[in-house]
Amino acid sequence: GAGVSQSPSNKVTEKGKDVELRCDPISGHTALYWYRQSLGQGLEFLIYFQGNSAPDKSGLPSDRFSAERTGGSVSTLTIQRTQQEDSAVYLCASSTVGGNTEAFFGQGTRLTVV
Amino acid sequence: DQQVKQNSPSLSVQEGRISILNCDYTNSMFDYFLWYKKYPAEGPTFLISISSIKDKNEDGRFTVFLNKSAKHLSLHIVPSQPGDSAVYFCAAINTDKLIFGTGTRLQVFP
Numbered sequence: 001g002a003g004v005s006q007s008p009s010n011k012v013t014e015k016g017k018d019v020e021l022r023c024d025p026i027s028g029h030t031a032l033y034w035y036r037q038s039l040g041q042g043l044e045f046l047i048y049f050q051g052n053s054a055p056d057k058s059g060l061p062s063d064r065f066s067a068e069r070t071g072g073s074v075s076t077l078t079i080q081r082t083q084q085e086d087s088a089v090y091l092c093a094s095s096t097v098g099g100n101t102e103a104f105f106g107q108g109t110r111l112t113v114v
Numbered sequence: 115d116q117q118v119k120q121n122s123p124s125l126s127v128q129e130g131r132i133s134i135l136n137c138d139y140t141n142s143m144f145d146y147f148l149w150y151k152k153y154p155a156e157g158p159t160f161l162i163s164i165s166s167i168k169d170k171n172e173d174g175r176f177t178v179f180l181n182k183s184a185k186h187l188s189l190h191i192v193p194s195q196p197g198d199s200a201v202y203f204c205a206a207i208n209t210d211k212l213i214f215g216t217g218t219r220l221q222v223f224p
Binding site for chain 2: 004031033035041042043045048050055056091093095102103104105106107108
C-alpha cells in the first residue's frame with residue numbers, strides 16, 4: 001500500500017481480555033516502530049524491529065505486552081489480560097533501513113479497555 | 115529518563131507572527147533530529163529534519179535550528195497560519211531508534 005496501515009482503527013475490549021493490533025508497514029521499509037499515546041501524554045516508545053528481529057524491546061510496559069514481525073513486513077502487537085491503563089492510541093511507524101530517515105506513521109489504533 | 119524534552123506543553127500565537135517551538139536533548143550521540151506535526155485522530159506526519167553536522171535547515175515557512183553545544187533545537191514557523199494549529203513533536207535518532215519529546219500544542223489564532 002501507499003502508506004502505513006493499522007487495524008483495527010478502534011477497539012473496545014473488556015478488562016482481562018487479550019487484544020491484537022496489526023500494522024502493515026510501507027513496502028520495502030525494514031524498520032518498524034510501535035508507540036503509544038495515552039490521553040494528554042507524548043509518544044511513548046514500545047518496541048523497534050529491524051527486519052524480523054527486535055533489537056530494542058525496552059519500552060514494553062510489562063510482560064503482558066509482546067510483538068512479533070513476520071516476513072519482514074506485517075507486525076502484530078499483542079496485549080494480554082488488558083487493563084484500563086492500557087487504553088491509548090497505539091501508533092505504528094516504518095522507515096527505510098538506516099537511521100537518518102524520517103519514519104511514516106499509520107493512523108493508529110484507539111484502544112479502550114472498559 | 116527523558117532524553118528529548120519539550121518543556122512547553124502549549125503555545126499560542128497570533129496569525130502572521132512567528133511561532134518558535136523548543137526542544138532540548140541530553141544525549142550527545144544523537145546525530146539526526148526531526149520535527150513531526152500531529153492533528154487529532156491522525157498519526158504524526160514528518161515536517162522537517164536536520165543533521166547534526168548542520169546548524170540550520172529551511173523549508174518554506176519552516177526553519178529548524180540546531181545548537182549542539184547547548185543540546186537545543188528549535189522550530190520556527192513564519193508566518194504562522196491557523197492551519198498550523200497542531201501538536202508538534204521533536205524527535206532524535208540514536209542507533210536507528212526514534213525518540214520523541216512529549217509534544218507542544220500550538221494554537222494559531224486569527
